[in-house]
Amino acid sequence: MVNLEGKPREISLSLYIAAFIISVVLFSAGIYVGKAMEIGNVTGLEEGISLANSKMNSIEMLYLMGEDSAALCPVYRSELHNLDTQTENLGYQISYLEDKGTRDPELKKQYFMLEASAYFLSQKVMTRCSGTANYSTVLYFYNNRNCANCTAQGLALLDVKKKMGDKLRVYSFDGGLGSEIVDVLRLKYNVTVYPSLVINGQSTYAGLRSTSWISEAVTPAPIAANASSDSLNATADSANAGETPAPPN
Amino acid sequence: MGSFWAFEYVASFICLFVVVLLTLVYLRDRNKIHSTRLRADSWTPTVTIIIPAYNEAEYIAGCIKSVLALDYPKDKLEIIVVDDGSTDNTAAVARSFCKKNPHLKVWSKPNSGKADSMNQAIARAKGELVACLDADSYASPYSLRRMLMHFDGDDVAAVASAVKIRRARNIVEEVQRIEYFYYLFSRRILNALNCVTVTPGPFSVFRREVMLKIGGFDRTSLVEDQEIALRLQKMGYRINSSLDTDIYTEIPHNFFELMKQRTRWQRGGFWNAMKYLDLIHPKYGDLGLIVLPFVVVGYMLFIGGLLVFADSVLNRSPYEEMVGWQSFFLGLGPTQMLVLIWFMFAFSWFIFGVRPMFKEEKIGIPSIVLFLFLSPIFSAIFWFSAAYTEIRTGGRFAW
Incomplete structure (x- = not known):
């Protein structure tokens, strides 16, 4: 019988080197294409925001052309509904991308501008088209960088939104990005801690609020014909310890 | 990210x-990977086919028939069915073939496990080569001759067969059927690197002298067919994997049976890897x-x-x-x-x-x-x- 112990065995070194080089090339290509797709997702959302802004400009133009007449109210409502749906969908996509690790502060700032514009436009339209609004609004102020309860607050709002659908519109603003429009809104609604909720543009509630609390607080509110979005009685109601104060401006 | x-x-x-x-x-x-023979001559040494069986009454007849139908000189073929303490009529079914086939022996013994059964049979075998065939597997008539074509050197201690599944009747069986082709293909590639790490249990052929020298199968291993291959590799032997030597085996028919089988394979594979960690060396x-x-x-x-x-x-x-x-x-x-x-x-x-x-x-x-x-x-x-x-x-x- 042959004695084979100690007999040297072959090492296919040239194959290993070739395989390594090819793997590096393929790996790099994969990373490059993947990164390009991530950038493409962000670009796609920027285009979505741009389209939504165009739509909003059209609605504003209609609003201005209608002067004080309420004849176009059905058109306003329909177009606003489409705009809000579009805006919400963009917001979910941005949040989903953030959860996956893709963060773009400039994209979010563009989105906040769109949200704020859509919110105030809908306020004005509802003022002209007097009657009971068939939905409630929540302005949600949070800080992704420094807020212990913000994740929980976001999930609670999402739960309520899933149950109420179109009867609730949530406008979310990240106060930690240095967005001017968010800073102005915080001043306007006296937001001093995170998280904070502004219900139907009238009352500000600081601290974490539960799903059941939010569900009771948001009820379709009648908008009076001469209601002004500038008059506010902000109620700072610190419900929970641990809320994060917003930095002063 | x-x-x-x-x-x-x-x-x-x-x-x-x-x-x-x-x-x-x-x-x-x-x-070379697509080649079906590695030696030019036709080699017909004496071969002992060992069929260890434990409660295989359902399949043993088909298995024995397939071995009896092998295209191989009967005077160079010995068949030993090892009844490992079966509690069904495995032994009786096997013995029913003995009268007409004097080269077939059935040996009943107390239950001691597949590995030990094979080792005891190897000790009793007369063939220059020993082949281990699972009792729920069926050899094609040409399989043995073709496997012997892969003993292309004295350093080849074992040849693995091409184990396949005859037909799949559901998704679980179909996944296994494709998997077995994948294993065959990847083993042929590993063969080109002299890195075959398993001699499939359904049917593999070994040099008897080598098996006696290294002590046979490990009784403590859950996957003794992989353990013996690693041991042979450690001792410097080559293992070749054949391509056109169709061996058909029974497979788990549903997911839970499959899980039971693969749980054993995973456990055994892990401990074999731990046992042979010292093989990780240039x-x-x-x-x-x-x-x-x-x-x-x-x-x-x-x-x-x-x-x-x-x-x-x-x-x-x-x-x-x-x-x-x-x-x-x-x-x-x-x-x-x-x-x-x-x-x-x-x-x-x-x-x-x-x-x-x-x-x-x-x-x-x-x-x-x-x-x-x-x-x-x-x-x-x-x-x-x-x-x-x-x-x-x-x-x-x-x-």
Whole structure:
């Protein structure tokens, strides 16, 4: 019988080197294409925001052309509904991308501008088209960088939104990005801690609020014909310890 | 990027390297890999076929018939059926063939396990070569002659057969059917590197003298067919893997039977890898430098992969439901691209390697996709099952 112990065995070194080089090339290509797709997702959302802004400009133009007449109210409502749906969908996509690790502060700032514009436009339209609004609004102020309860607050709002659908519109603003429009809104609604909720543009509630609390607080509110979005009685109601104060401006 | 992006990148690169390396081996040695004989002459040594059986009354008759039909000189063939303390009529069924076939012997003994049964039979065997055939497997008439064509040197201690599944009747069986072709193909590639690490239990042929020298099969191993192969490799022997020597075996018919089988394989494979960690050394050539290290790394990657999967499930974005189908495209990134590249390689293996190699078999593209998709999921479940069983039994096993 042959004695084979100690007999040297072959090492296919040239194959290993070739395989390594090819793997590096393929790996790099994969990373490059993947990164390009991530950038493409962000670009796609920027285009979505741009389209939504165009739509909003059209609605504003209609609003201005209608002067004080309420004849176009059905058109306003329909177009606003489409705009809000579009805006919400963009917001979910941005949040989903953030959860996956893709963060773009400039994209979010563009989105906040769109949200704020859509919110105030809908306020004005509802003022002209007097009657009971068939939905409630929540302005949600949070800080992704420094807020212990913000994740929980976001999930609670999402739960309520899933149950109420179109009867609730949530406008979310990240106060930690240095967005001017968010800073102005915080001043306007006296937001001093995170998280904070502004219900139907009238009352500000600081601290974490539960799903059941939010569900009771948001009820379709009648908008009076001469209601002004500038008059506010902000109620700072610190419900929970641990809320994060917003930095002063 | 997710929390585990560094692990995902490293794991992806390692998997990519392995599949690229094996592809290069195939391209370099494809003539040899597709070859069906390695020796020019026709060699007919004396052969003892050992059929260990424990409660195999349902299958033993078919198995014995297939061996009796082997295209091999009867005066050079000895058949020993080892009834390992069966409680059914396995022995009686086997003995019914003895009268007309004097070269067939049936030997009943107290139950002691498959490995010990084979070792005792090897000690009694008269053949220059010993072949171990599972009682629920069937040899094609030409299989033995063709396997002997792969003993192309005195350093070849064993030849593995081409184990296949005759037909699949459901998805679980179809996944296994494709899997067996994948194993055959990848083993042929590893053969080109002299890195075959298993002599399949259904049918393998060994030099008797070598088996006696190394002490036979390990009675304590759950997968003795893999353990003996690693031991042979350690001692410097070669193992060749044959291609056109069709051996058909019975397989688990449903997922739970499959899980029971693969739990044993996973447990046994893990402990074999731990036992032969010292094979990871450049002195063992490609086996020690690439194949076995990647087996060990594979275990680590698998555990890491489970953690990544658990993280993705536990930390699933709450916005995924709101985003709907768009989440698929929004979730695409570098890791997904790397997985796609690996998948394309794996798919190409089947299209350009496995299907041409087994032209006469029906290997459809839907079956290939089904296998590539379900196999990792099944493996993850079997791993959990193996870990749980190991903890629950404290490492004990039964035949």
